[in-house]
Amino acid sequence: MRILLTTLNSSYVHTSLALQSLKEAYANHQASVKADLIVREFTINEYLPSIADRIFFLEAEIIMFSCYIWNMKEIAWLGNRLKQMLPNCKIFLGGPEVGYTAPNALKKYPWADAIFCGEGENLLPKWIDHLLEGRFLNHQSILYREAQVLEAGPRVEYLSDLKDLPFPYSAEDLKSKKDRILYYESSRGCPYSCQYCLSSVDQPLRFLPLERVFTELNLFLQAEVKQVKFVDRTFNANRQRARQIWQFLLANDNHKTNFHFELAADLLQEEDIELLKSVPKGLFQFEIGVQSTNPKVLSTIQRVTDFQRISKMVRKLKDLGTIHLHLDLIAGLPYEDWNSLAKSFDDVHNLGADMLQLGFLKVLPGTLMEQNAEEYGLIYDPLPPYEVISTSVLSAQELLRVHHIETVFQRYGNSGRYENFLQAYLQFNPSAFQFYRELSEFFRVKGWLYQPAKERLHWQRLFDFVKAKNFDQDKQLWFLNKLKLDFCLKYPDQDLPFKQMQDQFSSELRGQLKKIWTEKKVHQDFGLAEEEKYKYRFVFFDFSQEDLAQEYSSNQARVEKSIWLFVYDYPYGHNLLSYGSIDKKLFD
Incomplete structure (x- = not known):
């Protein structure tokens, strides 16, 4: 029997941790007879009929989709098409987009035969064993259409201990996917109860044994994976444990692998900052969810944070200058009006992070936000990604303008x-x-x-x-x-792309500038070795380098034509090596 595990990632660089973990769980499962379990990952950017074509010729008897907010629309199309093409094929769904609202999902997608809810690493091997015996496993975490009981949802079963989870990547996976983003979890669940998030819905916080985490991180390092993203919802929920993992990565840095963490900045302590002072540039990047700086908004959505402490710690991290900082805001939260959102944006923008992501509230099925949507006056799209359209304090027009702001900010600010x-x-x-x-x-x-x-x-x-x-x-x-x-x-x-500011050098001046360069009058001033190969450009500015570096003042600014030199490596990538305005004495 051939069983296909498949999903659509948001782009090629991303990989599916869920499929990898399920694949390895079954690979480690001991059974006298085993199914042919295959994994195929696609992206939402691919042509859907082409994906359906490729799945059709895999000749799987069972197709299992991993469903998320970003791929449900595409999976809905594929599931319907494949059921028409393969009427005898069973199609099962799992993942957070369907697992929390399984009865509704079965009603919404009539081509689906069952919904798997919760964590599947223990469940899937048992289910396949029963399948090979010619029967479906009767389990509280699976809702079958044939049971015809679609009103009450299944009881989700979570793993009480993560120690039996398999490492999700084989040696071949690490080799073939080393240049993509590989996801890793050292914990499951979340200590918070934010109303908009599924991670807080009935998921106890559990941790992998620390020694095992070290062993598995070493596999990433040995394979020289480009980037490993921890999917722990709050990596530093256990401060001491987070420090131990950071210390391990610092001690074993291969100077090639980058590690991404989602943090609660207000949980950071001075001890963390002292440790992070030794982090080399490029090793870590931190994502910090602020969401809003309005206390009423944060209280409403049950997100307990201390923005003053967040600000203090983010500034300390920024001062280190070695860790890429990514801060998150959410537009469309309950009771966050235009002025409040503007203040939240300015508050977070002023922290000077490398990236500020202005997202928009998604009213996810199964969350408290969905339950309270009417109370908050939320109007939102009923289809994935369930994005908010207006709220009781933010009109549809205002939210559209926030989308416009996000577009230009992404283009220029980020x-x-x-x-x-x-x-x-x-x-x-x-x-x-x-x-x-x-x-x-x-x-x-x-x-x-x-x-x-x-x-x-x-x-x-x-x-x-x-x-x-x-x-x-x-x-x-x-x-x-x-x-x-x-x-x-x-x-x-x-x-220069600005035609109005393109430089017009006279032939006489061009000759002087070429002489200055060829006689190497500027090499020492610009810290350049004479034996190296360079290319250069001279550019007119309306201010000297010294004046342009200062803050503008109408009383002090001096408009004075100045020639600047920009030197770049050649032919190795045209990267800037040095620059500055030319001393007028060189023309004497």
């Missing part, structure tokens, strides 16, 4: 390409939310919000936004020179 410009601009616009609101409205009016564009056009559009503002000439030049600097730092080998 890109890391416009740091000098944004820092300068926000000197005069203390509300980042208001700035991105103005930028998004400018884009909306121009028709640019969702219009695909090449990278160079993004720079030109930001240039156009500044030109359209009613600034005095010197301040406008200041902002545009900051933008010009950002482009030259990111793309030292490319011509």
Whole structure:
């Protein structure tokens, strides 16, 4: 008997921890007769008829889909199509998108034959054993359509001890998937009870034995996996245990593998900061869910946090300069109106993390948020991903504008390409939310919000936004020179995308600049070894390097044409090596 375990990941770089864990659980299962269990992973970006075609020719008698919020729409299409193509094939569903509302899922998807609920590593091997004996396993965590009892949901059974869980990756998996994101769990469950999250629904917090975690992390390190993402919902719920894992990774760093953790920043202590001071750049990245800074909102959704302490710890982490920081906010939470959301955004933006993700509330089936949706005045899409459309305090139009803000913020604020410009601009616009609101409205009016564009056009559009503002000439030049600097730092080998600021060098000046370079008058000043191969560009700026580095003041800013030199490696990638304005004495 052939059984197919399959799912659709959000993109190719991601992998399915659930399928890997189930596959290895069955591989380790001892039985006299075993089924042919195969795993196939696809992505939601693939052509669905093509996926159906490939599944059809696998000739599986049973197809089992792992269902999540991001792939349920595609699985619904595939399940219906495959049932028509393979009427005798049994199709089973599992995963958080169906497991918490199994009776409704069976009604909603008439092509599905059963729903598996909860954790399947122990359940799946037993179920297959019964299947090979010609009968279905009668179990409290499985709801069969043939039972015709679709009103009461099954009782979900959770593993009381994680020590018997298999390591989810074979040696071949580690080898073939080393350049993708591999997911790992050292714990299951969550200590919190946030109303919007399924992780808090009847899932006790359990941990893998620490020595086993060390052994398995060593397998990732030996395989030189590119990135390992811990899926522990709150990695540092047990502070001492988190420190021990960090200490192990520090002691065994292979300088190639990156580890991602989801943390509660307000649980961090000074002892953690001291330990993390020794973390080399690129080893760790932290994701910290703030969601809102409004105490009433946090109390309503049952998320108990201390934003003042979060701020303190995030700033300490940022000061280390070695750990990538990713902070999360959620728009559309109950009682978070426009002004409250703006404040939450500004509060978190001001912490200066590497990335701020502005997400939108998903009213997931089976959560307390779904139960209380009417009380909170939540209007949301009944189809996955169940995104909020409006609330009692945030209109549909306001939420649309927040989507617009998120679009331009993702393009500019999170890109890391416009740091000098944004820092300068926000000197005069203390509300980042208001700035991105103005930028998004400018884009909306121009028709640019969702219009695909090449990278160079993004720079030109930001240039156009500044030109359209009613600034005095010197301040406008200041902002545009900051933008010009950002482009030259990111793309030292490319011509400027702003036609209005492209440089016009006279033939005489070009000759002088070439002489300065060939006679190596600037090599020592710029810390360059004379024997190395470089390429260079000279660029006009309206300010000297010293003046542009200072904060803008209308009384102090000096508009003075200055020539800057940008040196990059060649032919090894055109990465910037050094830059700065040229001393006028070199022209003598």
